[in-house]
Amino acid sequence: MTTQPDIAPLSYLIGRWSGDGIGIYPTIDDFAYSEEVTFVAPPGKPFLKYTQMTWRAGDHPDAGTALHTESGFFRVGGAGRAEATMAQPTGIVEVYEGALDGQSLRLETTTVARTSTAKEVVSVERRIDVEGDALTYEMWMGAVGQPHQLHLKALLHRE
Template sequence: MDEPLHPDVAELGFLIGTWRGRGTGVYPTIEPFTYEEEITIRPASGKPFLVYEQRTRRPATGEPLHAEVGYFRAVGGPTVELVVAQPTGIAEVHTGTVRDATVHLRSVEVARTPTAKEVTSVERTLVVEDATLRYELHMGAVGQPHQLHLKAVLHRA
């Protein structure tokens, strides 16, 4: 069903769709891994934000891995905001920019439940070119400096 798009989120319209692909994950404290991913980004009944849903699986077994949900918020001009919640007990609050089909976001807050892993910074860059979405995620976590955790390439379904 086509939902109306708020004029402020037109800048983010290139993100809208269902995207499927694969990624790789690294961090100094873990074994490198690969994952399959589906991302859906959709308008929200004419409101100035986009609804974001993501889930991943381990390719060999289909076992669910990370998942998250959130909102991209258009606040005028090139400024964008993102809120994301994860079942691992982490909530990210970001501010950033959108330019040339590239969204760059850096956390201003990372909140954690008492049992969540220690994540202190998250940075997300998403680039859409034709029907391909590429992203990278850097984080500071578990005592390690801010660095790459994820890199993925997805295609519009």
């Protein structure tokens, strides 16, 4: 059995992050959201545990109500590579692989699995960049018959 590489290359993500984002897609109204993310490193384990929660923001009448949430795991996938798995309450599970260059992650799904009632999501891409205590990300997806394109963009700060 091969030993997983140490988690050190991803340790820059560890902490509790919060901030704001915007969401767009051709089939929906634009929206603003606030977000809290945690990356936790269980001692001695070669992975990070990831949790995320969001709330509607801006001047929308439902501002403050819960929006999307998700959770998963990140791990190193060899030199310059990372892997992640994520599950969503909307019946979607994602398996990611991609490049880890310093504090820059480019993850693309190799598999998106869906329950029978989930929306048709066929590709997801996460671009996550950290500079000091600032984390920016973009999430792109191909879904509901639309080509792969931007769905989310956010800026979080480490608390």
